[in-house]
Amino acid sequence: GKTESAKHLVRQILQICSGGHVGAGDLETKIIKISPVLEAFGNAQTLMNDNSSRFGKYSRLLFDSDYKVMGVQLSEY
Numbered sequence: 001g002k003t004e005s006a007k008h009l010v011r012q013i014l015q016i017c018s019g020g021h022v023g024a025g026d027l028e029t030k031i032i033k034i035s036p037v038l039e040a041f042g043n044a045q046t047l048m049n050d051n052s053s054r055f056g057k058y059s060r061l062l063f064d065s066d067y068k069v070m071g072v073q074l075s076e077y
Contacts, residue, residue: 007035010059017067031061031072 014028060073 003035006059007032010035010061013061014069017063017069025069027069027071031069034072034074035059 011032014031018025018028058075060075062070062073064070
């Protein structure tokens, strides 16, 4: 679904920006690992869907001028 696609996209972007070493830095590892925690608070069981998302999550990756990952800004919609 959308969440899995977003995780793959973020992992790919981090891999490209880190020279092919995903999770090589502590920050990259934290960014990759935070998604399941947020999903746990944002999903709930409904009559129609066992894993229904209650909110949309927007992740904005932040880079410096050398394209190094500086962080991620999360917001909901």
